Amino acid sequence: MANIRDIAKQADVSVTTVSRVINEHPYVSKEKRQRVHAAMAELGYLRNQQALTLSTGRTQRFVVVLPYMDHPYYGLFVNGLAKAALVKGYRLVMWQTEYKLDQERQALDLLRHREVDGAILLSHAMSFEELETYRSFGPISVATVGAPETISSVHVDHYAAFATGLQVLKQGGYEDIGIVLSRQSSPSSIARQRAYFDEVASARERWVWTGYLTSEDGIRLAAEFLQRKERPRALFLSSDYVALGFLGEMHRRGVRIPEDVAILGFDGHPISQAFGLATMHAPHEEIGRALFDVTFDEMDGGAVRTQSLTVTYFPGMTL
Amino acid sequence: MANIRDIAKQADVSVTTVSRVINEHPYVSKEKRQRVHAAMAELGYLRNQQALTLSTGRTQRFVVVLPYMDHPYYGLFVNGLAKAALVKGYRLVMWQTEYKLDQERQALDLLRHREVDGAILLSHAMSFEELETYRSFGPISVATVGAPETISSVHVDHYAAFATGLQVLKQGGYEDIGIVLSRQSSPSSIARQRAYFDEVASARERWVWTGYLTSEDGIRLAAEFLQRKERPRALFLSSDYVALGFLGEMHRRGVRIPEDVAILGFDGHPISQAFGLATMHAPHEEIGRALFDVTFDEMDGGAVRTQSLTVTYFPGMTL
DNA sequence: GTACATTCTGAAACGCGTTTCAGAGCAAGC
DNA sequence: GCTTGCTCTGAAACGCGTTTCAGAATGTAC
Known part of the structure; x- marks a missing residue:
C-alpha cells in the first residue's frame, strides 16, 4: 500500500x-x-480515507438512528436519506435501537467520539433534554415533533394530518370513529390524539387503541376489536401496516370492509394500493431527503431549521 | 477536546x-x-475514534451493499446484520446501488480506501470476476449463489427451495404451474428456472414471468396474467410482495384465489400472514447474521465459507 | 553476591494526509 | 533599477492513539 x-x-x-x-x-x-x-x-x-479524516476532522458520515431496520416504514425515510447522501458523497451508518435508551446513547456517542459528523434520528425514546446534551458534539436532526430550537426537525404535522384524515372520515358520513396509535407516549401519538379529541364529537378514551406498530399488531387488533360490544363505525390507523394486518384478518373472519367497519390508514406504502386501502400519504422519502440536507447544512454553519410537511389523502375502497 | x-x-x-x-x-x-x-x-x-482507526488499521465498519433501501425484503437481512454487528461492536455503512455498476464500484472502493474492513453484498449486478478483484482489499461476503471460492457466501439454496415449493403445488393437485421471477439474469432466477423445468412436466417458457420485484409489479402482473388466453392454474412467485400485489389486484378484479388461480409466495414476510398467503419462508434474518459473522471471522484470518440454508413451507389459504 | 526475571516507565516512531510558513524564482509596473 | 506580486516548492508541524524499544527499579533464585 x-x-x-x-x-x-x-x-x-x-x-x-x-x-x-x-x-x-x-x-x-x-x-x-x-x-x-x-x-x-x-x-x-x-x-487513505482514515488519514484524511483524522487530518480534516471530517468523517463524511452521519449516523442514522432508528428503532427497527425491518419495518418498511423506516425504509421510506432511509431511501430519501440515501439519495441525498449520495449527492454529497456522504455515508450513512445505521444504528438499530429497538427504542432502547442505551442503544440510542451508544449511537450518539459516535458523535461525541467524532466517528460521525452528525446524527439523524428517525424515531427515539430519549427525551429532548437528554438529546440536547449531545448537541455540542455536532448537528442533530429528528423526524419527530417537539424538538427544541437547538435541534433541527423535519416532520409530518401530525395534528393537521390527523385532523384532515378525521375530516375525510366525517365527510364520508362516519360519526363514531376510533383511532389506533403506535407508542402511547410518543409526541406524534399525543398530537394525533389531541386532533382526535378536538375533531370528533363522539371521541372517547376507550376508542383509542395504542401500542400497534406492525401488521402482526393489526391482526391482533382485529381480534380485540371484535371482542368489544360497542364499536366505532370507522377506524383511523396511524400505520398502513397495522391497517393491512387488520384488513386481512377481518377479511378472513368474514367481516365486511367498509360495510361493517371502515378503515383509513397512514403513511402511503406502495403495498396499500394493492389492497385498495384508503390512506393518508405522508412524504417520508422527502422528509429523509430534507433531514439529510438540513444536517449537512448545519455542519457548515447553517441555521437550525424546523420544517413541517403535510400529508395528502389517497382514496381507496376501505371507506 | x-x-x-x-x-x-x-x-x-x-x-x-x-x-x-x-x-x-x-x-x-x-x-x-x-x-x-x-x-x-x-x-x-x-x-478519538479516527486516530484509533488510523493507528490500528481497523475501522470497525463493514459496508452493506444493497439495491433498494425501501424494499422490505432487504430489511429482513439488515435486521440480522444489525443484531450481529451490535454484538461485535461493529458499525454498518449502508450503500444503496439500484443495481448500478458504478454505485457498486463506489461501495467496494470504500474497501480499497480502507474506509471499511469488509463488504457484504445482499444483491449485486457486478460479475463475480470483477468482484474478486476487490478481494485483496478485505473480506467480501455475498447473499447470492455462485460465488467463487475466494468469496464467502450465505444464501438460500434457490434450486432446492423452488423444487420444494413446486412439489408443494404438485401435491396440492396443480399441474399447470407458472413462475414469476425477479431479475431475469440473476443467479437465483437461473437456479429457480432450472428447478422449474426439472420439476414440472408442463413447464413452458411462456409461463415464466421475469422482472417482478415489488407489490406494484404484482398489480401489473395481474393485468398481464388475465390478458393471456391460456393460463396456468397456479403461480409460484419468488417474492411475497409481488404475490401480495397480485393477490390484492386479483381480488379487486373479482378473480377468486385459489379457485381460479392458486398462488405461492416466497420470503415469509410477516405481512403475508395477514392475507393468508401460502409462502416459502426463507431464513433471511439468519442469513444476515451469518453473513456478518463470516465476514468478521474472515477478517481475523478465518476461512472463506459457503453456507446454504433451506426454506420451509408456510401454508396459507391461497392454494 | 551474582544472575535472571518481572514490573513499571517514557521517548520516539508509526500510521498518513493536510496545512502553515518561509523562501526562491520570475514577471510586471513605475 | 527597484518594488510588488504571483507562481512554485518543500520542511515541518499537526491531528491523535498505539507500539516498539530501551532502560530503570525491584524481586527471586542459587
Missing part, C-alpha cells in the same frame, strides 16, 4: 506537492504534476 | 502510560493509574 510519501520519493518531489496534486491545487508546475500522476499510477496509489 | 497528550500532562505521566491505562494494560502502577483516571475525568477525555 503506497502512501503519499512513497509517491513523493518516486516522483522526486515533496509530500506537499503530492498533496497539492491530489487536491488539484493550482500552484504545481505541469512537469511535476505529471511526474506525480505517473508515480501514483505506477505504485497504484489509493488515498 | 482534550487528547491523550493533555491527559499525560495533567497527570504528569507519559502518553504511553495514558494509552496503557485506556487499554487496561497491567503494567501500570496503581498510583499512576488513578492519576490518569482523575485527569481523564477532569478534562472530560473522549477517545
Whole structure:
C-alpha cells in the first residue's frame, strides 16, 4: 500500500506537492504534476480515507438512528436519506435501537467520539433534554415533533394530518370513529390524539387503541376489536401496516370492509394500493431527503431549521 | 477536546502510560493509574475514534451493499446484520446501488480506501470476476449463489427451495404451474428456472414471468396474467410482495384465489400472514447474521465459507 | 553476591494526509 | 533599477492513539 510519501520519493518531489496534486491545487508546475500522476499510477496509489479524516476532522458520515431496520416504514425515510447522501458523497451508518435508551446513547456517542459528523434520528425514546446534551458534539436532526430550537426537525404535522384524515372520515358520513396509535407516549401519538379529541364529537378514551406498530399488531387488533360490544363505525390507523394486518384478518373472519367497519390508514406504502386501502400519504422519502440536507447544512454553519410537511389523502375502497 | 497528550500532562505521566491505562494494560502502577483516571475525568477525555482507526488499521465498519433501501425484503437481512454487528461492536455503512455498476464500484472502493474492513453484498449486478478483484482489499461476503471460492457466501439454496415449493403445488393437485421471477439474469432466477423445468412436466417458457420485484409489479402482473388466453392454474412467485400485489389486484378484479388461480409466495414476510398467503419462508434474518459473522471471522484470518440454508413451507389459504 | 526475571516507565516512531510558513524564482509596473 | 506580486516548492508541524524499544527499579533464585 503506497502512501503519499512513497509517491513523493518516486516522483522526486515533496509530500506537499503530492498533496497539492491530489487536491488539484493550482500552484504545481505541469512537469511535476505529471511526474506525480505517473508515480501514483505506477505504485497504484489509493488515498487513505482514515488519514484524511483524522487530518480534516471530517468523517463524511452521519449516523442514522432508528428503532427497527425491518419495518418498511423506516425504509421510506432511509431511501430519501440515501439519495441525498449520495449527492454529497456522504455515508450513512445505521444504528438499530429497538427504542432502547442505551442503544440510542451508544449511537450518539459516535458523535461525541467524532466517528460521525452528525446524527439523524428517525424515531427515539430519549427525551429532548437528554438529546440536547449531545448537541455540542455536532448537528442533530429528528423526524419527530417537539424538538427544541437547538435541534433541527423535519416532520409530518401530525395534528393537521390527523385532523384532515378525521375530516375525510366525517365527510364520508362516519360519526363514531376510533383511532389506533403506535407508542402511547410518543409526541406524534399525543398530537394525533389531541386532533382526535378536538375533531370528533363522539371521541372517547376507550376508542383509542395504542401500542400497534406492525401488521402482526393489526391482526391482533382485529381480534380485540371484535371482542368489544360497542364499536366505532370507522377506524383511523396511524400505520398502513397495522391497517393491512387488520384488513386481512377481518377479511378472513368474514367481516365486511367498509360495510361493517371502515378503515383509513397512514403513511402511503406502495403495498396499500394493492389492497385498495384508503390512506393518508405522508412524504417520508422527502422528509429523509430534507433531514439529510438540513444536517449537512448545519455542519457548515447553517441555521437550525424546523420544517413541517403535510400529508395528502389517497382514496381507496376501505371507506 | 482534550487528547491523550493533555491527559499525560495533567497527570504528569507519559502518553504511553495514558494509552496503557485506556487499554487496561497491567503494567501500570496503581498510583499512576488513578492519576490518569482523575485527569481523564477532569478534562472530560473522549477517545478519538479516527486516530484509533488510523493507528490500528481497523475501522470497525463493514459496508452493506444493497439495491433498494425501501424494499422490505432487504430489511429482513439488515435486521440480522444489525443484531450481529451490535454484538461485535461493529458499525454498518449502508450503500444503496439500484443495481448500478458504478454505485457498486463506489461501495467496494470504500474497501480499497480502507474506509471499511469488509463488504457484504445482499444483491449485486457486478460479475463475480470483477468482484474478486476487490478481494485483496478485505473480506467480501455475498447473499447470492455462485460465488467463487475466494468469496464467502450465505444464501438460500434457490434450486432446492423452488423444487420444494413446486412439489408443494404438485401435491396440492396443480399441474399447470407458472413462475414469476425477479431479475431475469440473476443467479437465483437461473437456479429457480432450472428447478422449474426439472420439476414440472408442463413447464413452458411462456409461463415464466421475469422482472417482478415489488407489490406494484404484482398489480401489473395481474393485468398481464388475465390478458393471456391460456393460463396456468397456479403461480409460484419468488417474492411475497409481488404475490401480495397480485393477490390484492386479483381480488379487486373479482378473480377468486385459489379457485381460479392458486398462488405461492416466497420470503415469509410477516405481512403475508395477514392475507393468508401460502409462502416459502426463507431464513433471511439468519442469513444476515451469518453473513456478518463470516465476514468478521474472515477478517481475523478465518476461512472463506459457503453456507446454504433451506426454506420451509408456510401454508396459507391461497392454494 | 551474582544472575535472571518481572514490573513499571517514557521517548520516539508509526500510521498518513493536510496545512502553515518561509523562501526562491520570475514577471510586471513605475 | 527597484518594488510588488504571483507562481512554485518543500520542511515541518499537526491531528491523535498505539507500539516498539530501551532502560530503570525491584524481586527471586542459587
